[in-house]
Amino acid sequence: MSINEQPSLSGLSSSNLGYPRIGGNREWKKALERFWQGSIDESELHREMKRLRLEHLSKQRDKGIDRIPVGDFSYYDHMLDTSVMFGLVPERFNYRPVGPVPLSVYFGIARGQKGAAASEMTKWMNTNYHYIVPELANVAPVLTENKPLLAYREAKQELGIDGKPVLIGPYSFVVLSKGYNRKDLGAIIRTFLPLYAQVLSELAAEGVQWVQIDEPVLTTSFPVEDLEIIQEVYEALTQAAPSLNIMLQTYFGSLDHYERLTKLPVQGLGLDFVYDDGENLQHISRHGFPKGKTLGAGVIDGRNIWRSDLNAVAALLSQLAEQIPATQLIVQPSCSLLHVPVSLDAEHKLDRELVHALAFADEKLEEIAILTAALGKHDPSALAMLEQSAEAVARFNSSAARVQTAADLADLLAKEPLSRSVPFAERRVIQQNKLKLPPLPTTTIGSFPQTAEIRKARLHYRKGEWSAEQYRTFIQQQIKEWIDIQEDIGIDVLVHGEFERTDMVEFFGEKLKGFAFTQNGWVQSYGSRCVKPPIIYGDVSFDQPMTVEETAFAQSLTSKPVKGMLTGPVTILNWSFERNDIPRRQVALQLALALRAEVEALEQAGIRMIQVDEPAIREGLPLKKEQQQAYLDWAVQAFLVTTATAQPATQIHTHMCYSEFQEMIQSISDMDADVISIETSRSHGELIVSFEDQIYDKGIGLGVYDIHSPRIPDVSEMLGMIQRALRVLPSDLFWVNPDCGLKTRTKEESVAALRQMVQAAQAARATLSVSN
Structure with missing residues (x-):
């Protein structure tokens, strides 16, 4: 589709689902490790984390994103954040939650501490991100603090951003937890519903317009009988905060129970159009999309680093617009950008042709903004960028080193x-x-x-300050030391x-x-x-x-x-x-x-x-x-x-x-x-x-x-x-x-x-x- 053939989708808007926490130069990682080592105190850690949070929010605003997620930032893991927000501290940590859980307990659950083993860590769905598995056995959930509300207030007060609070949905949170019998799933989820209801009602009272509730388990092969408890959950949450718009967000695949899930009493549904094997689009073409609901269209790949052919994505969005009014269509990534690097700005050594074929988190935000401007406003410069992206992708695919079929x-x-x-x-x-x-x-x-000595030696070698023979000798010394240690241990x-x-x-x-x-x-x-x-x-x-x-x-x-x-x-x-x-x-x-x-x-x-x-x-x-x-x-x-x-x-x-x-x-x-x-x-x-x-x-x-x-x-x-x-x-x-x-x-x-x-x-x- 050429520039002049792009249809105008007036009213089209943009959104993001989550942003990398680590910082452009891994400032997040470095601050955490300094804190764990005792070289900075808790107040200094909080200051650095706040600086990063606000920097990330400002960047999304400056890139032109309309709906900016708040509450996706974490000191360790978003599932752990949800656990401590609901007071789920395992018994072995000898801490009964009264108000916000202190950092010592929070990090203890994640990393272990004297006399108490860390909680289990496992992969987040089918990604290489690991989450801390919530433990539900022998603990009664209680709301210790409304973390999404605090995140919303900070963005509003510090930056004037009317953010979109993000939280893990009740169904996915419990399914991905441990310490209960699967037959009791419904009863366990019901114990959390009053807490979720309180979180949402407080958000509504604060003036929040939209909240993003992540339910990634909805793209898995979950039991059909679970649909009843899912229905109950969202009826209860909608009743708790009737003025609040809920974006029920899914990712990493398609919905198996599309017709049932699109009828849930929520105002918006986020779908993945990248890793769905075309099935979500087929569902919409076959069954339509509910009138009055907003579709969050995950059309930019949030998991891989390749540049999108924006012309092809524009054609997909135009196809969706045949079923959904543009004012109810949102351009967004397929999932949180947590899974990709922050920015291409530092990549000066990669082959230029390869760089032109890549898009990290910041570049993906730009792709979303370009699509929104090109289709929603028919902006000439944005329309030109659609063509440029298609040409860059085609050029790389035709010239890269791939000959084996x-x-x-x-x-x-x-x-x-x-x-x-x-x-x-x-x-x-x-x-x-x-x-x-x-x-x-x-x-x-x-x-x-x-x-540190090993990393320093490797750096000397990579910079050319050490010869290959110097580096080889150093590595052999390390090997010999640890062969001796292993033999001594037995x-x-x-x-x-x-x-x-x-x-x-x-x-x-x-x-x-x-x-x-x-x-x-x-x-x-x-x-x-x-x-x-x-x-x-x-x-x-x-x-x-x-x-x-x-x-x-x-x-x-x-x-x-x-x-x-x-x-x-x-x-x-x-x-x-x-x-x-x-x-x-x-x-x-x-x-x-x-x-x-x-x-x-x-x-x-x-x-x-x-x-x-x-x-x-x-x-x-x-x-x-x-x-x-x-x-x-x-x-x-x-x-x-x-x-x-x-x-x-x-x-x-x-x-x-x-x-x-x-x-x-x-x-x-x-x-x-x-x-x-x-x-x-x-x-x-x-x-x-x-x-x-x-x-x-x-x-x-x-x-x-x-x-x-x-x-x-x-x-x-x-x-x-x-x-x-x-x-x-x-x-x-x-x-x-x-x-x-x-x-x-x-x-x-x-x-x-x-x-x-x-x-x-x-x-x-x-x-x-x-x-x-």
Whole structure:
């Protein structure tokens, strides 16, 4: 559609659903960590957080966004914010909420504190953002403070912004919580309704016009019987604040129960038109959209970093306008912009053609403003920008390094082995004869603390201030120190520590073809932990060995086995910004073939244990049940392609963490890894229950302590975790390990916790000896 053919949608408006918290230079992260370290006090932390909040709001206003979200900012996590707003402090923290929950308790729930383990952390839907799981057991909800109201007042008083308060809806909040029986869902939700009603009525009394209530669970395959309680919820909330306009916001997919959900008594409905596979548009075309309701059209991709073809988006909006008056149509992202980096302003080293194909949070706001101005006001400069965006996207897609078709890949895979040459039962005997490991062998997941000294050395090398030989010598010194520490502690299977790696995905992306890297493309993963996902812009292929030098050096220092450490193909895919015009399965299999070459290179160097980590395999699981098996099939296939050529004597490990695995135990078994380690400590061992009903016949290590908390559990606590697992898992297949890598912990914390872990394993072995 050309500039002159664009229809005028007079009255069209814009909105945002959420903005990145971290700041353009990760000021948010730095302030939090200074506070935790004691270098700033609470009042200084509050001042810095307020400065960032107001800066983010001002930026959205200045970009031309009409409806600006308030209350989406957090000191840690928005689900945790909702928990403490409703007084959901677990009993172990010995705090009964009276008024606002203090920061010491708030951060204690998130990170743990002396005598009280942190709450469980898991993935937010199918993203790489982690939320703190609310615990509903043995606590009565009470409104401690109206956080959305405070956020609204601040924006109004400080900046004159009449904001749109954001909060998690009652249905999604309870469904994503723990500590109750699913049959009691309706009764649990009803206990929260008076609190939500009070929040909304106070917002209405303050003069708030619109409130955004996020219900992401509505895009999942939820039970149809839940529609009754959802109806009850929104009838109650509308009655509580009849003058308030509720925008019921969904994202990450389409609605299965479109006709029922569009009839809910709310004034607006937000739908995702990017990750819905075209289904939301089909629903509207087939069933229409309720008269008088406002549609929040999520037409700009809030999860990936590619520039939109604004001409195509304009055509979609015009199609929607055939069903919905423009005055009731809002242009917005498909979800909160929490999941993308802040701005392209710092990206001076990327190829210019690639930069022109990208859009981070600020650029996505500009895209929304351009669409609104072009279609709503027929602004000539905005209309010209529609054409420019279409040309930029077409130019990049036609010139990028992509030559391998899906058919080419299929032909290549047809010539390659897709499974191990010997079944697990036989491999196990071969491996044990060679490795001679004790019962309940101990190991770690891979990384050791990345100290300031290590980061400084890496910076010296990257700036050219150190030669390659200086840097190699430094890394080898770190490896030797930690090989000695591991042997002194008594760990059975060692790792080299990954000191040469900044990030487990970025490191491999830098050494494979088809990747590009930003300077400042950070996004929040959990708490203050930020990651900088690589960009997969073209075909992926192996270039040269990536991990052999460090692993082989570590193995030369000890007679104990040292694991080679690789990041698996599905995790690299899920933790990168991948091309959105290539099937994800195709990219995963390209990655698998490249990583297979590295597995073979490690074997040739004499490494007989290789860990191919897949911590992100669960997070990529589609939200719709009918789509999940297809994803699991190709995800398992990608892992098997990576490991298929490994010799029977080579023990393949993998690792997964911080997701719900109960529904995919069979797929995990199908990956045919000799040993898998899975997080269980932060979920307080609940995954163990899955093995009471399902048989797992391969090596497995269920993490016995949480590495994301500074708290160090004692030997008896770890021993209890081991003993509980051994009630349902064979002792001859069981391994003892932490939940995850130790990169973010201090040396002192790591050594102390690992000593306790080894003592717990030794105590468990003694028990086995007695019972035998």
